[in-house]
Amino acid sequence: MTTPSPDSLPPVTLLRGAALFLDFDGTLVELAARPELVSVDDRLASLLDRLRTKLDNRVAIISGRSVDGILAMFGPLPITIAGSHGLEVQTHDGMRSLPERPAALDRILNTMKDFAKTTPGLLVEEKPFGAALHYRGAPAMEPQAHALARTLADETALHLQTGKMMVELRVGGGDKGSALRRLMASPPMAGFTPVFLGDDDTDEPAMVAATDLGGAGILIGAPRDSSARYRLPNVDATLAWLEQACEVTA
Template structure:
């Protein structure tokens, strides 16, 4: 594959969080963010005139917690949550049948205590990172509970299976960002590590941009890096290069100074 070029000033930058910006942890709440990373994201947001968004399976509130004090544009829960420029978070409505599935999934976790059930705003995930031998059990259980569900679908990931609203994914979220300023008419670049990031890679490729896989596996991404540390090093180098190029930086939304509220829906 070709080498990964440094980020240029005309880039629209999209970044996954877990396994990309931050190393994976045994449980989602144990993830650690490299101290220098927040400053680098701050610089990149400024130098790209706001054209930087985090595209994650996590809810946006969790992204804000890990990246505080930043409140970056973001798509959470694989695009079911959406926020532009520090504004209000808009959400895809939860499928009415989601709550009906929870007791069945809770029973599964009680039967296999090594599993972890994670409730999200409009989705639910079953993690089996601490018991990889239970992958088949989890897949079978999710298939069964979704047998008669409407408006929901399974999304497999790294040691996790999520049940989320049907018809939303990271590719749709990126496409939505690219329709308006400051992202429009820029070259999109998306970095991610999981199978759940493949729709994002396909979306930027369709728009003439670049997908960056963090790790090694079959992918539609154009470029790979070995792991999150290499991805962060590339971000740091790019931020320093853009800072050295000068220009008039844009202020970064944060909790003390929220940006304008702009509601955007995803399809």
């Protein structure tokens, strides 16, 4: 259940005894007009490596991007990654689990691409287990984009997922919350307290899961209703807080 926007800053001691879960876009990096325009700098790569060491591998990225998409950003950084909203998981030691890719995704991608051709600014993002239609470059097309996605969801029974200036159809059966719960059930996360950082509506299930398991969510960005307990105003503040929290984490 969402509550009025949290205003409290998270204490820098929050990561003591914690398992840390991080959204990527809008949390660790600024949102970009196109997903491929995002890059990871030395500050972020170094920070995640320090966090992984301090927390004994109790760090995971949970993202709408694919596992391979995240790995392409960071290179051989041995952290756990739950990609495609948690549908695919690669653990810090390289073990990977994947669902089956439905044949309907090819038709969905072609339909979205045909739709995007008619309006400059629309972007179709192909994912291993989903297809996303971004309208950040054509915000007036939001109603039409959502209408198309609803029609395709009805026709294919795939899961309809909304987000910041985008709508996505993907394999169902999981979300960021179920990914967090699954990771918390096994080493190295089991027995520790989950802390999740995220900015988007797609992150709310993970906020709820972290709270249910005795931990907390941290909302990144402008105030809004959320299940998070704490809030940080932007990506830069998030990185600064993680750096401080890493220093005081035994």
